[in-house]
Amino acid sequence: MPTSADPAAALERTALTLGRLDAALDHHPLLPAWQHAVRLEAACAHAGFDGAHVEPQRLAALVEGLRLRPPASPAAVERGADLDALHTGLTLYGLMTAAADLRSERDLDAGTDALDHRRLVEEALWALTRPSSGARLPVLARAMRGWIADDRPRGAVRAALPVALQTTGMTRTLLPILAGADTLHPDSPMDEEGWLLAFARSLEREAEEGVVTLRRLEQAWRAARAALGPRRSTSRLPAAVDLLAAAPLLGPVRLAALLGCSLRGAGVMLAELVDCGAAVEVTGRGSHRLYGLLGHAGIRGETAGPRRYGHRRGRPPRSVVSEPVSAPERLPAPAPPARPERLEIDYGALDALIADTDRAIARVRRRLTDH
Template sequence: MSGLNASVTEAAFAIGRLDQALNGHPLLPAALHRMRLDAVRRQAAVDGYAIDPWHLAAVIEHLPLRLGDEDRGGVFEAARYAFTQYQWLVAPDLEQEGAVQDAMAVLTRGSRNDSPLLCVARGLHDWLEAGHARSAMRTAIVRHLGAMLTRLPLPLTGAAALQADVPWDFTAWAPLFLQALAGEARDALRQLGLLEHGWLQARQAVAPGRRRNSRALAAIDLIAAAPLMSAVTLAGRLRMAPKNALILLDQFVEQDIVVEVTHRSARRLFGLKGLAPLAMEVALPRRARRGANRICESIIESAPLLSTVSPLARWQPDYADLEAAMAAADQAVRNADIRLQSLGLDCPIAVQVRSEKKR
């Protein structure tokens, strides 16, 4: 029992430090996004799917993947699975939400004298012993700890404790689960430090030579806080024209402060230099890929939507009335040309039409 108590203390301390560091932090949205990517990567790996977190980040943004000679089928299968886990964590549908509520009921059955961490360990063990799937309980753990222990819904699930070689007897397994939670919290704290470092470096890079009323520093703060930022969103936040925001972003790209991850002329998305791995995983535009097939987009088309609302049917334009009007106009021009020719005159419109046809 002393080992279990030590593991509870270690996990509580690590999670508390992370919660304290993130509470009110200006980079909170970006930090939580990175934590969710890492959480899903760990969960997928334990469940038998090796997923690159930047592949998952690209799929979340509906960006096509750039792949080499590796097993494409395996990559897309892993990405589909990881995206489903991300949906469970961020926006479960109606059926998934019901399973999450059932899992939360299991977590709240523990003794009031037990710590929330012990209740989570016991609840997860009981849930899996009953033969239920892991996904619902993982989401329930995040919510339960957010309600009972932390101020933020930190995506910590102790995924490493569900590896195949981990002993399953509760007395031996519970300390390992708590240690896995502590390890995830420490990794997230280190990641937050890297985000802060990149943010401060970016601020130092844009500060020299800028006018006092320049919005460059404010733009860097907004870009750093968001996982990805478009020119339109940045313009709205800074209350400036989208064209000027795009000019500012292009300047940041030239200065190697910001990277563009979409490689497109429309819906361009930007992030701090730390998102360079994501830019490397996103495929080039179709016109630059010369005949690339649609396999890169297949994962997005088959992936579940992060909403319970069914998408609208694709609009199909109907040009029948326009074509009929154009045909009537052509006939009127031909009739006028025939009548004018019978009088020895030319119809200017008909002459122009004939000359264009000869070209």
């Protein structure tokens, strides 16, 4: 009988676990949110293997372009370590988004690291998929082992492995959580049999964690729907919750475009979702706000909000004139919005969220250029 240390049995269990995760995510409406969440978690976990500690919520705030809360320690060395860790996490996140970016090289911004990331990932992908004989998982494991043994960039092969699994037919969906990260631990075995066993166990563990992450996102989705309470059949709030569940973060402009409503109407809906406890605002800004389900509340704790100059926000004024403080006038209540047309929820709108990946990728590259 095969034992727990048998690589063949471990690879068989891994293939079954990958199949379960792949089947659970196939055409799942939360797939964009899941891919974003596991990229953040994987980037932070991989950064930890490289000696850099960064929290997923903090990295998420940086990816969204939010101004970060400074570290609690005033020591310059602590601030420098925080910046180095964020740079490492952002680089790994950029490699993973480059692996998922289907644009041609001529459409990439030559002023950022996008081209370098694309070429590194493509080189790693070619190294993983070049061997064509034998079972797919052992071939990928041996190719990854050869890449690491040659002391080549580990972040590139971690980003390329999920693409290689999809390219070779092991998965139908791109699953960024699969990276065989345990094989990159300093005390990981480098002999072929030990490496195969570590590779199989790592993928099995990552796939199980991917299922847990999906269930957590589904639970947050159901909780947000329940927080709405009974609504009219013409209400667009359930559709807004569905889009917030499928997207990492949304602002009024994006929500209005996806629902086909006015910008003011989208802002009213988001404010109502916050009031009923179905969503949270994460930026702390007066404008250009971003909203997500309650699971994103931790991002708010990592942001410093807008810059303040006295009682003003934004750029400092040329001259500050003191004014007497007076009680604010009571503004009339806004008129209720017009009755919306009946909405037929079309999950095809969720496909439009994939276009947000381009925006996130461009923002990541600008951040990488700045650092």
